Amino acid sequence: xxxxxxxxxxxxxxxxxxxxxxxxxxxxxxxxxxxxxxxxxxxxxxxxxxxxxxxxxxxxxxxxxxxxxxxxxxxxxxxxxxxxxxxxxxxxxxxxxxxxxxxxxxxxxxxxxx
Amino acid sequence: xxxxxxxxxxxxxxxxxxxxxxxxxxxxxxxxxxxxxxxxxxxxxxxxxxxxxxxxxxxxxxxxxxxxxxxxxxxxxxxxxxxxxxxxxxxxxxxxxxxxxxxxxxxxxxxxxx
Numbered sequence: 262x263x264x265x266x267x268x269x270x271x272x273x274x275x276x277x278x279x280x281x282x283x284x285x286x287x288x289x290x291x292x293x294x295x296x297x298x299x300x301x302x303x304x305x306x307x308x309x310x311x312x313x314x315x316x317x318x319x320x321x322x323x324x325x326x327x328x329x330x331x332x333x334x335x336x337x338x339x340x341x342x343x344x345x346x347x348x349x350x351x352x353x354x355x356x357x358x359x360x361x362x363x364x365x366x367x368x369x370x371x372x373x374x375x
Numbered sequence: 376x377x378x379x380x381x382x383x384x385x386x387x388x389x390x391x392x393x394x395x396x397x398x399x400x401x402x403x404x405x406x407x408x409x410x411x412x413x414x415x416x417x418x419x420x421x422x423x424x425x426x427x428x429x430x431x432x433x434x435x436x437x438x439x440x441x442x443x444x445x446x447x448x449x450x451x452x453x454x455x456x457x458x459x460x461x462x463x464x465x466x467x468x469x470x471x472x473x474x475x476x477x478x479x480x481x482x483x484x485x486x487x488x489x
Contacts, residue, residue: 294475306465306480313475352418361472362408362431365418 263288263357267366274343275374281328282338282369284353293357295329295336300368301349309351312336340371348373377402379481381466387487388456396451396484400468406430407449408469408478409441413462421464424449425472453486461488 265286274280286295297309312320312329319327324344328337336355340347353366380399388394400407409421420433424443438454447468453460463485467478 296477298480303482304463305482306467308477308479311475311477354418356475361406361469361476361478362420362423362433363410363418363467363478364420365410367417 263290263355263364265353265355265364265366267353267369269369270367271370271372273372273374274340274347276343276345278343279339279341280343280371282340282351282353282371284336284338284366286334286336286353286355286364288334288355288357290357293355295327296354296356296363297325297327297336297338298352298354298365299347299349300352306352310338343373345373345375347371379466379468379479381464381481381484383484384482385485385487387489389489390456390458392456394453394456394460394486396453396464396466396486397448398451398466398468398481399448400466401479404468404470404479405447406469406472406476407443407447408467409449409451410465410467411435411462412465412483413459418465422451423472430472456488458488460486462486 293314295312298306324341350368354363406425423431441451443449463483465483467480469476
C-alpha cells in the first residue's frame with residue numbers, strides 16, 4: 262500500500278522567514294505525482310505546487326519550492342519570505358500510477374507570527 | 376470561472392438517517408472525487424467518478440455510495456448514519472481521471488451526526 266507521511270504536526274515561522282515542511286512517501290511505483298495543498302481556516306483546499314516524479318528539476322511557484330529527493334522518497338516544501346496569509350494546514354499528497362485518486366499525509370499546521 | 380461547488384454547507388442528521396451531499400465540478404471537468412476529512416484521521420479517499428462511471432472506491436463500507444450525472448455533477452449518499460460519519464466531506468474535480476491532473480476542491484459539506 263502507498264503511504265504519505267508528514268512527521269511535523271505543527272510548525273512555526275516568523276514573517277519574512279523561511280520554513281520547510283517535510284513529507285515522505287512510500288511506493289513501489291515508478292510513475293507518480295506529488296502535490297502540496299494548503300487548507301486555510303476557510304477550509305477550501307488550494308493547490309500550492311505539483312511535482313512530476315520523472316522530472317529531476319524541483320518545482321517552483323513564486324515563494325514556494327520543493328526539494329524532491331526521489332531515492333529518499335522525500336518531498337519537502339520550502340516557503341520563503343513567509344506571510345501571515347500562509348498560515349494554514351498544509352497537506353502533502355501523491356497520486357500513483359494508474360490511480361488518479363490522492364493519498365494524503367495527515368497535514369502540518371503552519372503558524373505564522375508577526 | 377466558477378469553482379467546485381458543494382451543497383449543503385452544513386448538514387445535521389441523527390443516527391440511522393440518510394444523508395445526501397451534492398457537488399458540481401468545474402465546467403469541463405469530467406472526474407469527480409469524494410474525500411472524508413475526519414478529526415484526527417486526515418483526508419481519506421471515498422469515491423471517484425469519471426464519465427458517469429464509478430472508477431475507484433476507498434476503504435469504506437457499502438453504505439457510502441454515490442453517482443455521477445450526465446452533466447458531471449455528483450451526489451454522495453450515506454445510509455444508516457453512524458456517529459463516526461461526522462466529518463467534513465470534500466469534493467474535488469479534475470479535467471480527466473489521469474494522475475497528473477491536479478484536483479480542485481470545493482469548500483466541503485460539514486456533516487454532523489447527533
